[in-house]
Amino acid sequence: MNDFLQIILSRRSIRKFLRQPVPAELLDQLLQAGMSAPSASNSQPWEFVVITTGDALARLRQVLPFGKFAVPAVIVVCGNPLKAHNPSGLLFWQQDCSAATQNILLAAHALGLGACWVGIHPIPLVSRSIRKVLGLPPWVKPLCAIYLGYPEHPKNPKSKYDPDRIHYNHYREQANPAESNQ
DSSP: OOHHHHHHHHOOBOOOBOSOOOOHHHHHHHHHHHHTSOOGGGOOOEEEEEEOSHHHHHHHHHHOTTOOSOOSEEEEEEEOTTTSSSTHHHHHHHHHHHHHHHHHHHHHHHTTOEEEEEEOTTOHHHHHHHHHHHTOOTTOEEEEEEEEEOBSSOOOOOOOOOGGGOOSSSOOOOOOHHHHTO
8 A cells, every 4th residue: 555545544643642752853844744735825824833841731731621631742723814825814724724734643643653633713712712822913813733742552543434425426315314313
């Protein structure tokens, strides 16, 4: 199987990390991967906040309801329409920053790191808390935090492939699951 396809198929969310720090060179490679993502009209509205100090990581964990676990490094992916190359950054920042996030997750796995996507947007309370903790201006919108480190225990690949979710040429209607449970 193609090495890159194997990376995609074997990537898993990791939530337990060794205390070993992530080298700055690896963090830089991850950021390069993130900034290589496609974006609408090449707007590139992303900015990244890298967090590696104990105090800053603790403050971040306090305000992230889904990210309470210990980690040696975090990259917060943000959308900034003022940094976008064109107005598409205002309209499509979530998709663009999600593509950057996926690139970082795959690059982390390829480099032997574990990672976990921790959601921030669209929960206003969490977004405001992150903005305050990181000192983000109001126009910078945090999308997610990517928790990074060396996995304590690597996870085995798990297939999520489901042929029932594939439709060719048109959507084939199926029974509404909400109605069948009544």
